Amino acid sequence: MNRFLWTERRILERVRLWSLVIGIVCMAACVIGAFFDPQQFFRAYLAPYLFYQGIGLGCFVLLMIFHVTGGAWGFLIRRFLEAGTRTLPLLALLLIPVGCGLHYTFLWARPEVVAADPNLQGKHLYLNVPFWWARAVLFFVIWLIFAYFLNLWSRREDETGDPRYARRLEILSGPGLVAYGICMHFAAIDWIMSLQPDYKSSIFGPLVASGQVLSGLTWALIVFAIFAVRPPLSEAVSDKTLCDLGNLFLSFIVVWAYMVFFEFMLVWIANLRPEVGWYLDRSRGGWWWVNWLLVLFHFAVPFLLLLHRAVKQNLAWLAVLAGSVLGTHLMFLYWQVLPAFPTASLAHHWMDFLMPVALGGIWFAWFLWQLVQRPILPLHDKNAAHAMLLRHEDLEQAEREAVMSHGGRI
Numbered sequence: 261m262n263r264f265l266w267t268e269r270r271i272l273e274r275v276r277l278w279s280l281v282i283g284i285v286c287m288a289a290c291v292i293g294a295f296f297d298p299q300q301f302f303r304a305y306l307a308p309y310l311f312y313q314g315i316g317l318g319c320f321v322l323l324m325i326f327h328v329t330g331g332a333w334g335f336l337i338r339r340f341l342e343a344g345t346r347t348l349p350l351l352a353l354l355l356i357p358v359g360c361g362l363h364y365t366f367l368w369a370r371p372e373v374v375a376a377d378p379n380l381q382g383k384h385l386y387l388n389v390p391f392w393w394a395r396a397v398l399f400f401v402i403w404l405i406f407a408y409f410l411n412l413w414s415r416r417e418d419e420t421g422d423p424r425y426a427r428r429l430e431i432l433s434g435p436g437l438v439a440y441g442i443c444m445h446f447a448a449i450d451w452i453m454s455l456q457p458d459y460k461s462s463i464f465g466p467l468v469a470s471g472q473v474l475s476g477l478t479w480a481l482i483v484f485a486i487f488a489v490r491p492p493l494s495e496a497v498s499d500k501t502l503c504d505l506g507n508l509f510l511s512f513i514v515v516w517a518y519m520v521f522f523e524f525m526l527v528w529i530a531n532l533r534p535e536v537g538w539y540l541d542r543s544r545g546g547w548w549w550v551n552w553l554l555v556l557f558h559f560a561v562p563f564l565l566l567l568h569r570a571v572k573q574n575l576a577w578l579a580v581l582a583g584s585v586l587g588t589h590l591m592f593l594y595w596q597v598l599p600a601f602p603t604a605s606l607a608h609h610w611m612d613f614l615m616p617v618a619l620g621g622i623w624f625a626w627f628l629w630q631l632v633q634r635p636i637l638p639l640h641d642k643n644a645a646h647a648m649l650l651r652h653e654d655l656e657q658a659e660r661e662a663v664m665s666h667g668g669r670i
Contacts, residue, residue: 269632272628272631272632273632275628276624276625276628276629277625279621279622279624279625279628280621280622280625281621282617282621283617283618283619283620283621283622283623283624283625284618284621284622286614286615286617286618286621287618287619287621287622289614289618290304290305290611290614290615290618293610293611297609298361298364299364299365300609300611301361301611302357302358302360302361302364302365303364303365303597303598303601304609304611304612304614304615305357305358305361305615305619306358306365306451306597307590307593307594307596307597307598308590308593308615308616308618308619308620309351309354309355309357309358309619310451310452310593310597311475311589311590311593311616311619312347312351312354312619312620312623313351313354313355313472314468314471314472314475314476314589314593315344315347315472315475315476315479315623316344316345316347316348316351316476316623317348317403317440317444317472317476318344318472318473318474318475318476318477318479319340319341319342319343319344319345319476319479319480320341320344320345320348320403320406320407320410320440320476321437321440321469321472321473321476322334322337322341322473322476322477322480323338323341323342323344323345323410323433324406324410324432324433324434324436324437324440325433325437326338326341327410327426327429327430327432327433328430328433328434328437330642330643331504331643331646332498332500332501332504332643332646332647332650333501333504333505333508334643335496335637335638335641335643335644335646335647336484336488336493336496336497336501336505336637336647337480337481337484337505338414338637338638338641339631339634339635339636339637339638340479340480340483340484340631341476341480342410342411342414342630342634343627343630343631343633343634344476344479344480344627345407345410345411346407346411346630347623347626347627347630348400348403348404348407349404350622350623350626351400351623352400352404354619354622354623355396355400358451359392359393359396362389362392363389365455365601366387366454366455366457367380367455367457368380368383368384368387368388368454368457369388369389369392379457379458380457383457387454387457392450395446395447395450396447396450398443399443399444399446399447402439402443403439403440403443406432406436406439406440409428409432410429410432410433410436413425413428413429413432414429414634414638415634417429417638417639417640417641418634418635418638418639418640420640421639421640423640423642426641426642440469441465441466441469444465444468444469444472445465445466445469446465447465447468448464448465448467448468448469449464449465452464452468452596452597455597455600456534456537456538456541456600458534458537459534459535459537459538460534460535461523461526461527461535463519463522463523463526464523466519467516467519467520467523470512470515470516470519471516471589471592471593473512473515474512474513474515474516474585474589475586475589477508477509477512477582478509478582478583478585478586478589479582479586481505481509481578481579481582482579482582482583482586483631484505485575485576485578485579485582486579487636488575489575492636492637493636493637495651496637496644496647496648496651497575497651498647498650498651498653498654499573499650499654500650500653500654501647501650502572502573502574502575502578503569503572503573505572505578506566506571506572506573506578507566507572509562509566509572509578509581509582510562510563510566510567510572513558513559513562513563513566513585514563516558516559517558517559517563524539527539541599541600542595542599547595547599550591550594550595551595553588553591554588554591554592554595557584557585557587557588558585558588558589558591558592561581561584562581562584562585565577565581566581590616594612598612
């Protein structure tokens with residue numbers, strides 16, 4: 261059976277309901293708090309929103325990478341990636357509060373601040389509220405168009421088994437990756453870097469994109485680990501495929517760390533006041549300890565552990581490391597966003613704790629709703645044969661080892 265069993269659907273529906281209830285209750289509390297402190301509401305909203313947006317867009321990128329390159333690794337997590345891409349309509353709606361609170365979070369959205377700052381006046385042609393909205397709509401329209409056809413043709417491939425749909429998905433994914441990269445470069449400037457409009461970094465867009473891809477992969481690994489312990493997914497898992505997923509995980513950790521270090525190195529070499537100020541704001545007070553936590557748990561610990569083949573081939577270890585990196589990436593986004601506000605610190609207000617739960621409950625409920633719409637494994641994916649071959653090789657190797665351990669002959 262490739263589809264969710266009735267009992268599994270019932271469990272997932274119950275989890276989805278509780279997730280939605282928790283998300284709505286927490287969001288209602290934050291909305292009530294917004295009437296008393298609207299500035300805090302919008303500041304607390306931005307980083308968690310970017311976190312869940314990063315998971316959705318990361319799944320979007322990984323899905324296109326899989327369609328371009330193929331491989332058994334993508335066959336196993338394809339349904340989780342597709343469900344992630346189908347959260348993009350929700351994420352588009354959840355961007356509306358960010359736009360409604362621009363004047364609370366972005367200096368360039370306040371006319372009185374722009375009028376008193378010649379530097380902001382020079383950037384006003386690009387950094388203005390109507391143009392921000394126009395770009396945000398354009399970005400999501402482009403992403404949603406690509407995501408729509410990725411899912412439409414995937415469903416038709418399941419229904420018909422026509423190999424032409426696989427070719428269409430491959431052709432679509434190349435331009436889709438280019439379009440994502442261009443849009444994300446400007447979106448990263450609009451939604452994060454312009455919080456401190458004096459700061460300039462040509463690598464900021466790729467840095468944000470690398471974090472999103474890493475978030476998408478870690479999320480897919482966590483969900484994959486939950487479903488991989490039972491059929492039909494368990495019947496397609498092999499040590500080689502797990503090792504490939506672990507290697508991919510390790511690669512994206514290195515790419516993200518390289519981007520972070522490269523940005524810091526360029527700022528350190530140039531030693532210009534606006535750029536240095538960005539890091540000074542993130543090195544004072546409690547943020548100093550956040551820096552070390554990010555170094556340890558977003559890079560060093562998972563990097564060293566994933567160098568070992570035994571760790572990469574262990575599903576539980578992959579899930580634990582994925583959860584660690586995903587959790588610290590939320591901290592990294594807080595590190596990027598909150599120091600832009602002089603009076604803010606890490607989790608200094610109850611909304612900072614509640615907002616990730618509120619948005620996460622709503623987003624996770626939508627994700628589960630989308631996940632159960634399709635079979636857990638693609639029905640006519642050309643990579644299925646490769647995945648099953650690797651699984652068969654694992655079983656043969658286990659049988660050989662069992663015979664040899666009993667002193668028998670093969």
